[in-house]
Amino acid sequence: MNVLEIKNLTKKFSDFIAVDNMSLTVAEGEIFGFLGANGAGKSTTINMIAGLLRSNEGVINILGKNAAKNSRFAKMNIGMVPQDLAIYEDMTAYENVKFFAGLYGLRGQELNERVEEALEFVGLQDKHKSYPNSFSGGMKRRLNIACAIAHRPKLIIMDEPTVGIDPQSRNYILNSVRKLNEMGCTIIYTSHYMEEVEEICSRIAIIDHGKIIAEGTKEQLKSIITNTKDLWIEVKSTEKVNVESIKAINGVEAVQIDENLIKINSDTGVNNLNKIIEHFINSHLEIRSLQEKAPNLETVFLTLTGRNLRDQ
Amino acid sequence: MDFWIIFSKLALLIFIAFTCVRTDISHISWVVFAILLYFCLNITLNIFKRISIKRILLLLSIGISITSYFEINSLFILLLPFALIELTADFFNKKIIILLISIVPIININEALQPLYGIVTIFCFMIFTIISVYGDRLIKNEEQMDSMRKTLQKMTKNLNENTEYIRQSEYTFKLEERNRISQEIHDKIGHSITGALFQMEAAKRLIETDKLKATELLQNAINISKDGIENIRLTLKNMKPPSEQVGIHRIKLMIDEFAAKHQFKTVLTHDGNLDIITPIQWKIIHENTIEALTNTMKYSNATLVSVELKVLNKMIRVEIKDNGSGADKIKKGLGIIGMEERTASLNGKIIVDGTRGFSVTTLLPIHS
Numbered sequence: 059m060n061v062l063e064i065k066n067l068t069k070k071f072s073d074f075i076a077v078d079n080m081s082l083t084v085a086e087g088e089i090f091g092f093l094g095a096n097g098a099g100k101s102t103t104i105n106m107i108a109g110l111l112r113s114n115e116g117v118i119n120i121l122g123k124n125a126a127k128n129s130r131f132a133k134m135n136i137g138m139v140p141q142d143l144a145i146y147e148d149m150t151a152y153e154n155v156k157f158f159a160g161l162y163g164l165r166g167q168e169l170n171e172r173v174e175e176a177l178e179f180v181g182l183q184d185k186h187k188s189y190p191n192s193f194s195g196g197m198k199r200r201l202n203i204a205c206a207i208a209h210r211p212k213l214i215i216m217d218e219p220t221v222g223i224d225p226q227s228r229n230y231i232l233n234s235v236r237k238l239n240e241m242g243c244t245i246i247y248t249s250h251y252m253e254e255v256e257e258i259c260s261r262i263a264i265i266d267h268g269k270i271i272a273e274g275t276k277e278q279l280k281s282i283i284t285n286t287k288d289l290w291i292e293v294k295s296t297e298k299v300n301v302e303s304i305k306a307i308n309g310v311e312a313v314q315i316d317e318n319l320i321k322i323n324s325d326t327g328v329n330n331l332n333k334i335i336e337h338f339i340n341s342h343l344e345i346r347s348l349q350e351k352a353p354n355l356e357t358v359f360l361t362l363t364g365r366n367l368r369d370q
Numbered sequence: 371m372d373f374w375i376i377f378s379k380l381a382l383l384i385f386i387a388f389t390c391v392r393t394d395i396s397h398i399s400w401v402v403f404a405i406l407l408y409f410c411l412n413i414t415l416n417i418f419k420r421i422s423i424k425r426i427l428l429l430l431s432i433g434i435s436i437t438s439y440f441e442i443n444s445l446f447i448l449l450l451p452f453a454l455i456e457l458t459a460d461f462f463n464k465k466i467i468i469l470l471i472s473i474v475p476i477i478n479i480n481e482a483l484q485p486l487y488g489i490v491t492i493f494c495f496m497i498f499t500i501i502s503v504y505g506d507r508l509i510k511n512e513e514q515m516d517s518m519r520k521t522l523q524k525m526t527k528n529l530n531e532n533t534e535y536i537r538q539s540e541y542t543f544k545l546e547e548r549n550r551i552s553q554e555i556h557d558k559i560g561h562s563i564t565g566a567l568f569q570m571e572a573a574k575r576l577i578e579t580d581k582l583k584a585t586e587l588l589q590n591a592i593n594i595s596k597d598g599i600e601n602i603r604l605t606l607k608n609m610k611p612p613s614e615q616v617g618i619h620r621i622k623l624m625i626d627e628f629a630a631k632h633q634f635k636t637v638l639t640h641d642g643n644l645d646i647i648t649p650i651q652w653k654i655i656h657e658n659t660i661e662a663l664t665n666t667m668k669y670s671n672a673t674l675v676s677v678e679l680k681v682l683n684k685m686i687r688v689e690i691k692d693n694g695s696g697a698d699k700i701k702k703g704l705g706i707i708g709m710e711e712r713t714a715s716l717n718g719k720i721i722v723d724g725t726r727g728f729s730v731t732t733l734l735p736i737h738s
Contacts, residue, residue: 074699271719271733272685282684361682363721364689364731 059086060122061213061244062107067116069102069268076102078268080116084213084246084261089239091259092248093355095367099268100248101141104217107246108138121212134162137211141218143202145190151177151201152186159208176208180234196227203234207243214238215246220254232258250367252355262355266363280326280353283361286311288351289322289334294344296320303341307333318346326352372416378497379412379452382490386445395443404438408449421460428457439479447479451491455498469495553708554605557657561664562598565631566591568667590631617652618644618679621659625677628663634692635674636663642681651734654716655679655688658709662690662730665705670694670728681736688732697724706730 062084069077077099084090092100105111107118109129118125118132125132145154155173164172177183180200190198199219207214216235220228235258239245249255255262256276263273272279293299299320301313309328314321324330338345359367383405390401411431415424432453438446454472462468472491476484569591576584622638629636647655659677666672672694680687700706700722709730710720718734 073701075702267721267723269719269721271721282682284683361680362685362687362731362733363723364691364729365723 060084061086061088061120062090062246063117063119063122064103064107065117065119067103067106067118068114069099069106069111070114076268077106077113080265080268080270082263082270082273084244086212086244087239087242088261089235089245089247089259091255091262092246092265093250093252093255093262093359093367094248094265095250095363095365098265100265101217102268103265104138104215104246104248108136108215109133110138134209135212137206137209137214139203139206139214139216139219141221143198145198145201145205147189147191150187150189151182151193151204154190154201155204155208158205162209164209172208172210176204179207179237180204181230194224194227196223196230199223199227199231200234203231207238211243213244213246217248218250219247220249220251228254252359252367256355264355264359264362271362272358276355277326279355279358283353283358285326286323287326287353289324289331290349290351291320291322291334291338292318292346292348293320293338294318294346298341298343300341304334304337307337310334374497374501375452375456376412376416378494379449382448382452383409386443386448389445390443397442400442404434404442404446408434425457425460428453432457444480444483447475447483447487448490450475451487451494452498455494459498459502465495465499468498551605554601556704556708557660558601558605559598561660562594562601564664564668566594566598568632569594617647620652621656621677621679624656624660625663625675628667628675632667634666634672637674637676638679639676640679640681644679644681646681646736647686651686651716654712654718654734655686655732657712658688658720658730658732659690661705661709665730666690666692666694666728670696672727684736686732686734686736688734689729690731691727691729693727696726696728700724 060083062082064080064082067077067080068075080099080103092103094100102111106113107120107125109125109132120128120132121135123131146157149157152173155176156169159169159172159176174183177186180203182197182200182204185193185197190201193201203216203219219231219235223231232254235245235247247255247259259276261273261275262279263270264279265271272282274282296315296318299315301315304310304313304320304322307330309325309330310322311325312323314323322334324334335345335348356367359365387401387405390398395401408431411427411434415427415431418424418427432450435446435449435453439450451472454475455468458468458471462471469491472495473488476487476491479487569587573584573587573591576587618638618640625636625638663675666675670692672692675690675692678687678689678691680689702710706720706722709732713720713732713734716734718732721729721731721733723729723731
């Protein structure tokens with residue numbers, strides 16, 4: 059079942075087209091990543107999905123129902139973690155979560171249980187009575203997440219949830235994203251940190267200038283660019299290197315010798331690392347260092363758009 | 371059909387009435403009573419639809435004619451055959467049996483009436499048979515006509531639908547053709563005229579100071595205009611453009627021409643296996659490049675334009691990028707929309723970026 063279906067979505071701010079005829083589907087159980095530079099249209103798209111912005115054209119279906127016509131249903135099934143923190147500094151952590159969960163109609167015993175559950179999930183169960191102004195950036199982000207998940211939504215949208223926080227909190231958040239996914243939530247994750255998206259997302263859309271320019275799994279996206287990777291092996295001396303016999307190894311496309319460096323270009327679809335290393339050992343070549351130069355999402359983005367993700 | 375039966379019965383009644391009046395019988399009131407009774411029964415017969423009531427009424431009129439035969443006047447027996455025929459017609463298919471049954475009472479009636487009774491029976495039988503035969507035929511014909519009417523209706527509906535479909539497709543073709551022509555005019559003729567205009571503007575400025583140069587520019591403009599006219603002719607005649615050099619050479623030629631005519635340098639680079647680019651993809655690359663170069667010429671004040679063609683593993687990427695003023699906000703004009711539509715027809719995407727100079731990137735998927 060598709061949790062989210064977007065058809066021909068367009069959003070204009072006067073002359074500026076922020077989202078341009080975008081179509082995509084997110085199936086249940088996916089962690090779907092929106093990868094794009096600042097201003098590419100990620101947040102605009104997300105705000106339209108969450109019902110915070112109206113589109114100029116196009117349809118958004120949440121769990122098979124038109125979100126514009128069933129806005130209450132759509133909102134009940136979406137948990138939105140906004141990029142700008144949406145927590146009240148003058149309420150305790152507990153009150154914050156309770157407030158947001160209450161907006162979704164939770165009451166009484168159930169409300170208290172869900173609030174406890176959400177706070178425990180983000181690891182703030184000891185900070186019940188603390189005010190957010192005493193929190194670190196990472197804790198505020200976690201509280202922000204707790205506010206969005208207490209009503210147990212099917213679809214959780216996280217807009218840059220790791221901006222400006224310490225690595226520890228970042229790992230905690232990434233882990234909780236995985237855990238939420240294991241619990242059955244579908245997640246839409248936007249980031250301009252390529253490593254995060256590459257690490258947790260099952261499917262990724264590369265967005266630029268309001269358009270999806272490529273979509274698929276990490277492997278599919280990388281295979282758009284190339285189906286080979288480079289292996290750079292530094293040896294003590296290249297005298298004994300037999301280029302032809304390395305080329306004979308399954309998957310190896312080209313071999314190049316550059317001083318002490320042997321550059322092996324090989325098919326990404328074949329796992330031949332063992333055989334290559336075996337060959338070096340059998341040839342009594344002393345390996346000094348070994349580097350794999352496989353394309354990453356950054357390369358994919360750069361190659362397709364001509365710009366770096368963090369360029370402005 | 372019923373009308374003729376009623377009419378025959380009426381004729382019989384009139385015959386009986388007249389005969390009774392002529393023979394001047396004594397108890398005329400009883401005769402009138404019997405006639406009216408019979409009349410009523412046979413009228414009601416036609417009112418009821420239920421077959422059982424009809425049979426009861428028929429039996430009653432048989433009773434009346436027999437009783438009247440014995441008690442009032444022997445002529446009333448003449449009313450018997452019709453009732454008998456009508457009653458038995460429902461039970462027997464063979465006409466001859468019906469005739470035999472209705473003729474049987476002849477044995478029991480008085481001798482003077484026997485011939486008359488025989489004639490009347492045959493007369494009634496004939497009328498009844500004719501009516502039922504033609505009635506059946508009528509029903510059959512009506513049914514046939516009904517089914518034909520239905521077929522006709524279906525046909526008309528089909529015809530209407532087809533006409534509508536033809537109208538629709540005509541409309542679609544018109545739209546497509548109009549689209550093609552407007553695109554063609556914009557892409558080719560528009561560009562020629564823009565080019566010629568630029569040359570003429572320049573000539574106007576130079577005409578006082580440097581006549582030679584001005585003449586040269588005017589000659590250029592004339593040549594471009596000639597090309598433009600040729601293009602119009604080709605477009606209007608819907609002729610395919612002559613098969614020129616294809617692929618990268620064609621792009622190179624076009625870029626060089628652009629550089630020769632205008633005040634900017636061009637660089638063309640390519641990477642990857644160009645052989646897998648299909649003719650239709652080349653066409654789109656070519657048209658998008660012309661479009662992007664024209665835009666650069668019109669708006670950018672650029673001094674350098676680079677065209678980069680990369681064949682990746684599963685995608686072709688063409689970027690036309692200038693070092694001009696760019697644009698913060700990009701307004702989609704006919705040109706950009708044209709590029710988008712062309713590219714989308716091959717499932718490709720266009721990225722237009724105006725943040726550092728102006729760049730148009732065409733991404734086309736490779737289908738293996």
